[in-house]
Amino acid sequence: MTVVPPLELTHFQAFLLFAVVISVAFGFLGRRRSKDRVKYILWSLFLFLLVGIGIGWAMFPFSR
Amino acid sequence: MEDQPQNTARGGTQSAQSRTYDRSPGESRAFALGVAGWLLPGLGHALQFMWGRAVVVFLAVGLLVGAGASMKGNVFTRQGNDAFDTLGYIADLGTGSFYIFARVLETGGADVSHADGDYGTRLLATAGVLNLLAALHAYEAARGHKA
Numbered sequence: 001m002t003v004v005p006p007l008e009l010t011h012f013q014a015f016l017l018f019a020v021v022i023s024v025a026f027g028f029l030g031r032r033r034s035k036d037r038v039k040y041i042l043w044s045l046f047l048f049l050l051v052g053i054g055i056g057w058a059m060f061p062f063s064r
Numbered sequence: 065m066e067d068q069p070q071n072t073a074r075g076g077t078q079s080a081q082s083r084t085y086d087r088s089p090g091e092s093r094a095f096a097l098g099v100a101g102w103l104l105p106g107l108g109h110a111l112q113f114m115w116g117r118a119v120v121v122f123l124a125v126g127l128l129v130g131a132g133a134s135m136k137g138n139v140f141t142r143q144g145n146d147a148f149d150t151l152g153y154i155a156d157l158g159t160g161s162f163y164i165f166a167r168v169l170e171t172g173g174a175d176v177s178h179a180d181g182d183y184g185t186r187l188l189a190t191a192g193v194l195n196l197l198a199a200l201h202a203y204e205a206a207r208g209h210k211a
Contacts, residue, residue: 005134006134006135006136006180007131007134007135007180007184008135008180009131009135009180009183011179011183014135014179014180014183014187017127017131017187018128018183018186018187018190021124021127021128022124022190022194024120024124025120025121025124025194025198028116028117028120028121029117029120029121029197029198029201
């Protein structure tokens with residue numbers, strides 16, 4: 001018996017959840033001022049998405 | 065002879081006392097804060113009145129553990145079959161008390177036959193590593209080296 005209902009996410013949703021949570025945590029741990037934190041969070045989130053989607057597309061030709 | 069103080073590269077002598085690990089009260093307090101941060105995510109920062117970081121670490125680790133367990137990710141146990149299972153167990157243990165939370169949430173067992181379960185396993189491991197990083201940050205902050 002599971003206590004919570006099973007969570008079903010698509011690949012992109014799971015990836016987005018990971019990227020957002022880690023970016024926010026890194027931003028708060030790595031920077032002290034609010035403005036620096038926001039910039040760091042947005043930049044790291046952008047890089048997470050860029051690299052993740054980039055690797056996804058790079059693997060696309062080998063998936064078939 | 066080997067126990068004698070050695071000459072350093074700078075030409076001075078380094079006493080045996082200075083080579084031992086510093087166990088000053090400040091160091092012990094920092095270590096305790098690091099352990100507290102590992103046991104309960106965010107506690108190491110909360111005890112240093114870094115409320116924003118404490119809340120974010122608590123929520124981030126909690127969210128990742130909750131999502132990972134709800135996606136039927138693999139919560140590794142001590143009885144691993146290979147080195148990767150052991151590494152997964154170490155990573156999962158990084159969540160501290162939230163490891164128990166993950167075990168409670170996932171009483172139905174893992175299902176990594178689908179992509180969701182595989183993602184869940186990664187999210188759980190990420191939560192552990194993130195919490196270890198946060199605990200290390202709390203330790204360094206307590207020593208005054210960072211933050």
